[in-house]
Amino acid sequence: MIVTINKVGITGMGTVSSIGNDVSTFCNSLRGGKSGIKQTPIIKEPKISVDLAAKIEDFSFSDSIDRFQNVSEEKYDHAKRLGRRAPFVIQTSIISALEAWFSARLHDNKPLPERIGLIVAGQNSTQNYQYDLISKFRKNPEYLSPRYALEFLETNQIGVLSELFGIEGEGFAVGGASATGNVGIIKGYQLVHSGLVDVCIVTGVVADLSPMDIQGFINIGAMGGKKYIDQPEKSCRPFDTQHEGFIYGQASASVILESEISATKRGIPFLAEVKGYALNLDSNSSANPNVNGEAKAMLSALNQAGLSASDVDYINTHGSSSPLGDKTEAEAISKVFKDHRSDLWLNSTKGLTGHCLYSAGIVETIATVEQMRQGFLHPNKNLEIPICKDLQFCGTAAVDYQVDVAMSNSFGFGGINTSIVLKRR
């Protein structure tokens, strides 16, 4: 029997974020250490105490989509029609998915519709949309838009994106709390690797939190932003002794996963290969991380990749700026990488983008791939006094560095641990 190894890689990427509304701007912001975290005016009632966030500011769907008109008039018109009156979380998904689709050149050279899959990495993405409708609904339930029945479902994203791109293979939405993005990439990898599809688009949706959701994160003690309330850019401090919790960020991010056979046939290069992954649970209903669970995820991902710890050059950490989370991840990295721990480089993209929650894993995969491709490591902008001395954290300025093998971690409430291993092409 001939066993062919179905390699899976990334052939397209797209993003809308607080530090860039396309991959190239996003990448320049990473290199320049530009932070998207600002004081944001609180306009909704009731007012909540933390107003620091890395939001997608002044987003205009019609302006964002105009740049695609020249690429494909037909897709542009279709996208405009689907997104014009859609909620913010749908509009941003359309933009990031279009950029990824076009960058993989799927508009002029795509597999059969049933050979393309779609995974939406997002959960509870309609919370703020619902929150905004509540007061009107309480007064006049009769005037609720019939579109609501479509739009409050997470899978509206599936309907919209599959119609836009003519996708007829497997499609579904996944959730994994803060690890949702990585869960999406892992499920997409499995679809492509198993041969169920040749191409799979994975779109991470914006976490459009309602004031109630933000208050919940404050009350559970997960959110930072108190010490540095007047210096927003300094508030997100992964692995720094002054870290105090995550800062909320917004981004939609999409990647195209594709089999090597399909990419070769289409003449499209891999931007990076997905070498391995792991997704495991701590059997824990609470919010606390677990050093063994995290170490297990990293080790399993390496095993699956057929690599040893010493092959890894760089980790894009989960690094959310949570005191317990950072400490636990640092311990888990030491446990897995042992003597090699002081040779591999670590940074946290969340220091610049805030914690993009559902899309974080995809945002950070794009950050990892771009750093590998452009040969640099982005700064840990606010890392002044690291919580441990035996790990090698990137400093406060970007450095030129060639990474061949990278790992990207994401861990979520409910004991959800994920790790993926990427290789430069």
Added chain:
Amino acid sequence: MSKEHVFEVVKNVIIEVLPDIKPEQIQIERNLRELGANSIDRMEVVTMSMEELDLKIPLMSFAQVSNIQGMVDVLVENYASVESN
């Protein structure tokens, strides 16, 4: 409330729901389906028109409506009954 005014309100709602339609295409004897509206668009035209006119009419009242004229008639009828109450 005149029929003309109600038609004007409905027309503006249709333009908002169906952006590809030119205002001159919206004539009272036409039906929304031939203007490119799917079933959700049509329901939305009804709910948004009711909201604009500050009316609450059971959606079943529109079940027999076959064109814009029919929809305007139901809205006008109900508007009249609100006024006479």
